[in-house]
Amino acid sequence: MLQSIQWKYVAFIISTCALASTVSAFSLQSGHAVNGLRSQQIEGINKFTSELETILSSEKPEDQFISFTLKGVKAPRKTKKANAEKHALIELQKEKLRGKLREVHGRIISLKPKKGEKAPSESLYIQTTVKYHGATDVAQNKRMSEFRLAPFFSLGSTGLSTSEWGDVDSVDCLPILSAELKTIGGVWKLDLTQISSKKGSCKFIKHKENKIMEETKPMSHDQPKNVLLSPSAPFFQKLGITDATGKPKIARASKLRQCQKFVEIVSRLVDESKILSESEQLRVVDMGCGRGYLTFALHSHLFDKYNNVDVQSRGIDVRPKLMNEVNAISEELGSAFVGLQFLTGTIESAEINDDIDILIALHACDTATDDSLWYGMKKNANVIVSAPCCHKEVRMYLDAHVTKANNHPYADVLRHNIYKERVAETVTDSIRALLLEIADYDVQVFEFIGGEHTSKNVMITAVKRRKPRTTAQKEQLKIRLKHLAEMHGIERQKLADLMDEPIHPKKSGNKKLKRGMPPLE
Numbered sequence: 001m002l003q004s005i006q007w008k009y010v011a012f013i014i015s016t017c018a019l020a021s022t023v024s025a026f027s028l029q030s031g032h033a034v035n036g037l038r039s040q041q042i043e044g045i046n047k048f049t050s051e052l053e054t055i056l057s058s059e060k061p062e063d064q065f066i067s068f069t070l071k072g073v074k075a076p077r078k079t080k081k082a083n084a085e086k087h088a089l090i091e092l093q094k095e096k097l098r099g100k101l102r103e104v105h106g107r108i109i110s111l112k113p114k115k116g117e118k119a120p121s122e123s124l125y126i127q128t129t130v131k132y133h134g135a136t137d138v139a140q141n142k143r144m145s146e147f148r149l150a151p152f153f154s155l156g157s158t159g160l161s162t163s164e165w166g167d168v169d170s171v172d173c174l175p176i177l178s179a180e181l182k183t184i185g186g187v188w189k190l191d192l193t194q195i196s197s198k199k200g201s202c203k204f205i206k207h208k209e210n211k212i213m214e215e216t217k218p219m220s221h222d223q224p225k226n227v228l229l230s231p232s233a234p235f236f237q238k239l240g241i242t243d244a245t246g247k248p249k250i251a252r253a254s255k256l257r258q259c260q261k262f263v264e265i266v267s268r269l270v271d272e273s274k275i276l277s278e279s280e281q282l283r284v285v286d287m288g289c290g291r292g293y294l295t296f297a298l299h300s301h302l303f304d305k306y307n308n309v310d311v312q313s314r315g316i317d318v319r320p321k322l323m324n325e326v327n328a329i330s331e332e333l334g335s336a337f338v339g340l341q342f343l344t345g346t347i348e349s350a351e352i353n354d355d356i357d358i359l360i361a362l363h364a365c366d367t368a369t370d371d372s373l374w375y376g377m378k379k380n381a382n383v384i385v386s387a388p389c390c391h392k393e394v395r396m397y398l399d400a401h402v403t404k405a406n407n408h409p410y411a412d413v414l415r416h417n418i419y420k421e422r423v424a425e426t427v428t429d430s431i432r433a434l435l436l437e438i439a440d441y442d443v444q445v446f447e448f449i450g451g452e453h454t455s456k457n458v459m460i461t462a463v464k465r466r467k468p469r470t471t472a473q474k475e476q477l478k479i480r481l482k483h484l485a486e487m488h489g490i491e492r493q494k495l496a497d498l499m500d501e502p503i504h505p506k507k508s509g510n511k512k513l514k515r516g517m518p519p520l521e
Contacts, residue, residue, distance in 0.1 A: 041192050048179055048190040049149045055183055056126075056144055066182040070104040070152055072175050073097060075133055098134040101175045104152055105129045111141065152176055227260045228267060228301055235296045235337070238329045259297040261448065265461065266298055266358065266385055267305065273382045273463045275357050281310040285379075286360040287347050287372040289315030292326045294362060299340045315342040316350050347371045355380040362387040370494035373432060376462075377439050377499075384441065384462040387448055388429055394490055395424040401489025427488050429460060431503070434481045435495050436462045438474055 055063045075097055076090045109127045126147040130138045153176050181188040229236075232246030241252045241259070248256045275282065282302055286295040292315045299313040317323055323342040330337045345351065347368065359381040361372030369388045376384040402414045414420045433443045441462035448459035469477075478501070485493070485503040496503045 044190050044192065045150075045153050048181065048188065049153070051188055052149050052181055055181070056147070061184065064184040065108060066184065068104075068106045068149070068179065068181045070101075070176045070179045072101040072103065072177060073133075075102070094134065098132075100133050101130065101152070102133050103131040104176075105131075106149075108144070109141065228263050229260055229297055231256060233300060235300055235329070235333055238333065239291065239293060239296060241293065255293060258448075259293055262294050262362075263297050263301045265448070265459070266360075266383070267301060269383045269385070269461055269463055270302070270358070274466075275382045276306065276309060279357070280308070281312065282306065282358065283354065283356045284311070284313040284358040284360070285350070285352055285356050285375075285381075286313070286315045286362075287350070287375065288361060288364045288368065289317050289342065291322065292342060294360065295340070295342075296326075296330075296337075298358075298360070299337065303336050303339070311339050313340045314350075314352065315340075316345055316347070317342070318344065318346055320344045347375055350375070352379065357381065358383045358385070360385050363389040365390045366392045367494040370432070370498065373436065373495055374498040380464075382464045384436070384460075386432075386460045386462075388425070388432070388458065388460065391421075391424045391428040393494060394428045394431075394488070395420065397490045398424055398427075398488060404489070423488075425458070427484065427490070428493070429458060430484060431481065431490070431493050432460060432495055434477055434484070435499060435501060436460070437469070438477050438481070438501065439499065440465045440468045 052065075052068060055065050076093050078087055078090055106126055106128045109125050110123055111125055112123070124144050125141040126144055127139060127141050130140070132138075177191075177193050179190040230246065231242050231248065232244075233242075236242040236246075236256070236259075237244065240249060241256050242248050270276075270282075284295075284298065284302070286292070286298075289295045295313060295315040299311060302309075302311045302313075315323075315326065323344045327342045330340045330342070343351065347364075348371070356376070356379045359372065359376030359379065361369055361376075362385070364372050364386070366389070369386055373384060373386060398414060398420055402411050402420070405411055406415075414423060429445060433445055436443045441464055443460065443462045445458065445460050448457045481496075481501070482503055485491075491504045493503060
């Protein structure tokens, strides 16, 4: 079998690199002899590279440079239908391509001098991003006057930066098989894989687009991120996150990123839930909203995105002075924030009479998260977003259970406090996820934002299902829930109590699963 794979692999390399199977050297600049390369290919490459140099120095509007892309050999992909022999062949092919050029992308950027340095005579650079097979991308900046494209088409040592795998084998195939050069007036294309014997040259055409591309300006090296909320939004300034220029204030950059990421997540969930297919109103409740950073951010985005929808947002917190302050800020921001109000109260006393569409509960301490999730379920929330905090309830059961089961292998994990804390977090949120699934939600648990911004960065999102789960599906979820609780000695959990969902196996006559980890006994 191995010998068969090897012969097929040889056939692949020959077919992929037939254009230059006997190339030993290739240099457009020095005029060295080229063995195995057809004259049409050389003609096309020379024409393409010289055209780029002409465009970079041209002052004609239609010749304004946008970008170029060079493409090498594509790596083969596995398919579900492929058998083990084909998979092994694909792996051999990928290994042979490791470190070879996959794609090169170039664009113009403008570099500013570092503080204290004299401004250079030339500030425009060509930035190239070189992508390799199975290796790390490499980015380089060169002054426009010094940039040369020809070396990327060369085999062997060219002076270009190689991947961490070192110099590639120069006898396998051409590094670049096709190229594209975009200008405002059109696109130049080079294809070294299609040779026309009649015309005696490779396929190289100037393509005029139906619409002239918009004029482009040199990009800054540091590109602004595509975000849903502008950092210069007035509410960010009122809340003290950014200054008048839209830049985050000292120690507020992480809060700005948190707001942006949060809005991105909830916006996607709203689209997935199809709430607005049945209603022209969005009702949002943020439990334990604090100063309302995320409440303001979400309301602003929903108001701008769905301008024909009545967005009503309520932030609820127990601190009356704080609620008065943020209400005053909301009133100052004008008509866009008329639907945003902050109320003083608890989760239990919140005066929200109607059902809601979106329930938010971020960093509600310990069982307050369970109270918030239950509130969302009772109010038929289509979307629930929670970032739990302080998992003390389950920790109490773990402490007692480890003491009883000190001979169990798992006890060597739980005897360390830091692992016990992490297990408490993981198990508690897993129980909550199962309970939400039993309540007919589709659930995801993931990292909300990087740990460098906040240590409490796990988020649970739940979207109400259009079609409820079957009784059999729910029974299976309940069995899994009870086994998880039994394994960790958990007798009660707040959300399970609120849902009247027993989790203690001895009290509920729990059925046995076919497979699973043994309980800590």
